[in-house]
Amino acid sequence: MKKILVIDDEPGLREMVNAVLTRRGYAVIEAPDGREGVELARQQHPDLILCDINMQHMNGYLTLAALRDDPATAAIPFILMTGYADPAGMRHGMELGADDYLPKPFTPEQLHAAVEARLRKAQQIREAAERKLADLRDSISLALPHELRTPLNGILAYAELLATDAESLQPEEVAEMGQVILESGRRLTRLVENFLIYAQLELLSADSDRMAALRQKQTPHAREVVEARAREVAAQAGRPADLQLRLQPVTVPMAEEYLARMVEELAGNAFKFSPAGTPVEVELGRDATGIRLRVRDHGCGMTPEQLSRMGAYVQFNRKVREQQGLGLGLTICRRLAEVHGGGLSLDSRPERGTVVTVLWPESGPSGAAG
Structure with a gap:
């Protein structure tokens, strides 16, 4: 049974709303003013709140603001009731986080329709959040054990052979095992670094001083x-001939280590998800909109639905094709672009490839110029 909190200083209106909603199968609790309403909301956690605007001591706007400032009540759907639904007041309520307005006087049918609409919308939001959480859980459960164990297994297996059977191994066998250990170590290192960078960026977003300092960094x-990082990635992929570079001398408003990481992630994905013999194009330059880094491949691409679900730890078609990484790469690049005043966009089509563009506006926080 859905629980609805009614906050109004008119006993007659509270009684009418209670009677209408109770007949419709809802559990109704009442508060005569905003202060008591806030306390009841914190104690009872209702599914919906109906609140009058004009009340003594604590009006509807203050009540709404107090509830939205409390994490325990911030997500509760909130409908403001008023006999003075002027545009300025409605706009103020929406800015504070109101979900809807219910002008007085209203009929039982109008009351029920407003309540049903808000509860249905809240249910849809919860279901969408649960689906995303389930997708995230599935992605982590599929990816994390694989991503940690695969390089570790390679390192441990070949290290054990070298430790126990070194005398019986040929030099070329030792070299081959060493190469596998090296590649596995690099893969594990990249995984750990991605986790650390992602966590660092999330922490930085809550620290304005560190964020401001970060935005002062430049790579002249x-x-x-x-060029250096793109060539390194191409060589590691065994495809140096597929790399095409079009680079202009510009200053990027980002620390060198982060720019190098961005190129590594974007170029790495381009080589990973495109067949050998097809070009991977890396461009850097300036146009009328700002400084632009673009990486293009001609590989498997992504569907619109996959693009809409892009986020940390999310990978696509892992059961169909082998993938390395936890889907953090693009998320890290997007966050890096955002915290430096820029943005990242993707244009991708299945079986036709992907174009990733990072743009730093010339008027960005660092004011860098080439």
């Missing part, structure tokens, strides 16, 4: 940084 020799 960005062309050299991008």
